Amino acid sequence: MIQSKGYAASTATSPLAPVDFDRREPGSQDLVLELLYCGVCHSDIHYARNEWGSSRFPIVPGHEMVGRVTRVGDQVSDFKVGDLAGVGCIIDSCRTCTPCEDGEEHYCQKGVTMSYGSKERKDSNVISQGGYSTNYVVDADFALHIPSTLDPKAVAPLLCAGITTWSPLRRWKIGPGMKVGVVGLGGLGHMGLKFAHAFGADVTLFTTSESKAADAKSLGAHNVIISTDAEAMKSARGFDFILDTVSALHDINPYLSALKRNGTLCLVGLPDQQLAFKPGLILSNKVISGSFIGGIKETQEMLEYCGAHNIVSEIELIDIAEINKAFDRVVNNDVKYRFVIDLATLKADS
Ligand SMILES: [Zn+2]
Numbered sequence: 427m428i429q430s431k432g433y434a435a436s437t438a439t440s441p442l443a444p445v446d447f448d449r450r451e452p453g454s455q456d457l458v459l460e461l462l463y464c465g466v467c468h469s470d471i472h473y474a475r476n477e478w479g480s481s482r483f484p485i486v487p488g489h490e491m492v493g494r495v496t497r498v499g500d501q502v503s504d505f506k507v508g509d510l511a512g513v514g515c516i517i518d519s520c521r522t523c524t525p526c527e528d529g530e531e532h533y534c535q536k537g538v539t540m541s542y543g544s545k546e547r548k549d550s551n552v553i554s555q556g557g558y559s560t561n562y563v564v565d566a567d568f569a570l571h572i573p574s575t576l577d578p579k580a581v582a583p584l585l586c587a588g589i590t591t592w593s594p595l596r597r598w599k600i601g602p603g604m605k606v607g608v609v610g611l612g613g614l615g616h617m618g619l620k621f622a623h624a625f626g627a628d629v630t631l632f633t634t635s636e637s638k639a640a641d642a643k644s645l646g647a648h649n650v651i652i653s654t655d656a657e658a659m660k661s662a663r664g665f666d667f668i669l670d671t672v673s674a675l676h677d678i679n680p681y682l683s684a685l686k687r688n689g690t691l692c693l694v695g696l697p698d699q700q701l702a703f704k705p706g707l708i709l710s711n712k713v714i715s716g717s718f719i720g721g722i723k724e725t726q727e728m729l730e731y732c733g734a735h736n737i738v739s740e741i742e743l744i745d746i747a748e749i750n751k752a753f754d755r756v757v758n759n760d761v762k763y764r765f766v767i768d769l770a771t772l773k774a775d776s
């Protein structure tokens with residue numbers, strides 16, 4: 427076993443606190459990473475607080491990890507000791523079902539293994555624990571190469587917030603001449619703006635916070651619409667595609683109205699309640715769709731693109747001791763735009 431140290435929630439209501447735990451024994455296909463940085467995703471909070479009702483405790487959250495390879499299994503050929511590597515939301519899958527063969531391991535029919543809270547496929551006695559910790563053991567097929575030109579701490583959020591927005595924007599072939607909306611300016615939304623802008627679309631941010639308008643323009647929005655302004659929303663029309671990143675209960679009907687004929691609203695947030703929509707969308711052939719993170723190959727493609735175009739996340743670097751305060755700030759939408767934990771502060775914290 428590999429000894430690790432992290433911050434864990436022991437129940438749904440307890441704050442995260444230091445913990446020592448063991449990771450599974452690395453095998454011939456595995457890497458061991460010394461973790462350097464880990465992003466703080468809203469899903470970490472949902473999971474640590476059992477808001478989806480499926481959490482296994484104790485849990486070390488974190489699925490936006492960047493680290494340095496310290497050990498390489500003898501069957502691994504494409505990583506070496508000293509490389510920077512990333513681990514996102516998924517760490518294993520059956521590898522034989524149709525989605526796995528299509529490179530969509532996150533939709534594995536036998537159930538994908540998540541980077542925390544899942545039974546490890548290679549050792550069913552071990553529940554995976556996430557990246558708010560000193561190290562990680564991962565199959566090399568599920569590790570990502572990090573472009574050397576990018577700041578590794580600002581790369582970490584690409585591994586969840588980045589791929590979650592990249593994947594639908596690619597799937598709907600967003601590009602020049604298209605009018606694209608992004609709903610919400612948080613960890614996901616700010617990456618949505620950067621990518622949609624980089625792909626050459628005309629980009630509008632929909633936000634409830636007037637205070638975010640100036641930032642939105644520097645992040646890639648050409649226009650900003652305050653979504654609580656009913657008149658402004660009525661004049662928002664003709665969108666080819668709207669990416670809705672909001673993970674709280676909200677009204678999606680104004681966004682459906684804003685789509686043009688054949689337009690698509692794609693949901694990437696995961697509210698814990700049902701969203702209602704008016705069936706009037708049939709009158710102009712509109713689509714409501716969903717998208718969930720992305721596969722490993724696609725995530726690597728995104729990282730290469732980010733390396734070539736110098737795209738990273740906007741982050742606030744925090745010490746591990748600030749994690750509980752950071753959770754509250756994420757819930758209050760008070761972060762620009764992703765917290766990233768400097769895991770050197772965890773090592774120093776013993
Ligand atoms: Zn996430």
Ligand SMILES: [Zn+2]
Nearest residue numbers: 520523526534
């Ligand atoms: Zn599978």
